[in-house]
Amino acid sequence: MGLRSIVQRRVASFRFAFRGIRFLFASQVHAWIHLLATLVVITAGFLLRTTTTEWCLLTLSIGLVWSAEAFNTAVEVVVDLASPQHHDLAGRAKDVAAGAVLLASMSAATVGLIVFGPKLLPHLNAPAFRIFE
Numbered sequence: 001m002g003l004r005s006i007v008q009r010r011v012a013s014f015r016f017a018f019r020g021i022r023f024l025f026a027s028q029v030h031a032w033i034h035l036l037a038t039l040v041v042i043t044a045g046f047l048l049r050t051t052t053t054e055w056c057l058l059t060l061s062i063g064l065v066w067s068a069e070a071f072n073t074a075v076e077v078v079v080d081l082a083s084p085q086h087h088d089l090a091g092r093a094k095d096v097a098a099g100a101v102l103l104a105s106m107s108a109a110t111v112g113l114i115v116f117g118p119k120l121l122p123h124l125n126a127p128a129f130r131i132f133e
């Protein structure tokens with residue numbers, strides 16, 4: 001196989017992968033919610049003086065949730081293909097895949113709390129937030 005065709009195959013693989021991501025956005029409302037959450041986290045990261053290690057943890061968390069959502073979508077598509085009719089096992093597969101997204105999201109939210117919590121606490125003590133005094 002020549003170098004040219006190796007490169008062409010890699011380029012095609014990337015095109016297929018981006019087509020998958022386009023499908024993710026076209027078919028899943030959750031993808032847009034993840035995008036919004038990603039933008040909020042990145043903005044907070046810049047505003048709250050995030051360290052390199054914290055950026056790495058946030059990046060891994062964001063990637064974990066996106067990957068879980070992509071796999072969940074892939075499972076849904078395959079289940080719909082294999083079992084268009086109602087079947088307990090089809091439902092179970094979809095439930096477990098959705099559970100994976102929930103688990104990933106909960107661990108990402110925990111990382112967010114650990115990273116941003118201590119940075120936000122002093123701001124919450126600011127006069128504008130002292131509504132119960």
Ligand SMILES: Nc1ncnc2c1ncn2[C@@H]1O[C@H](COP(=O)(O)OP(=O)(O)OP(=O)(O)O)[C@@H](O)[C@H]1O
Pocket residue numbers: 028030072076079083084085086087088090091092094095098
């Ligand atoms: N073929 C099926 N057989 C049995 N139960 C199913 C089947 N398809 C879906 N379900 C049940 O309905 C739930 C929702 O499935 P659906 O395909 O609508 O996913 P969804 O709501 O689009 O998920 P998401 O919001 O993550 O995209 C599943 O978690 C499962 O419990």
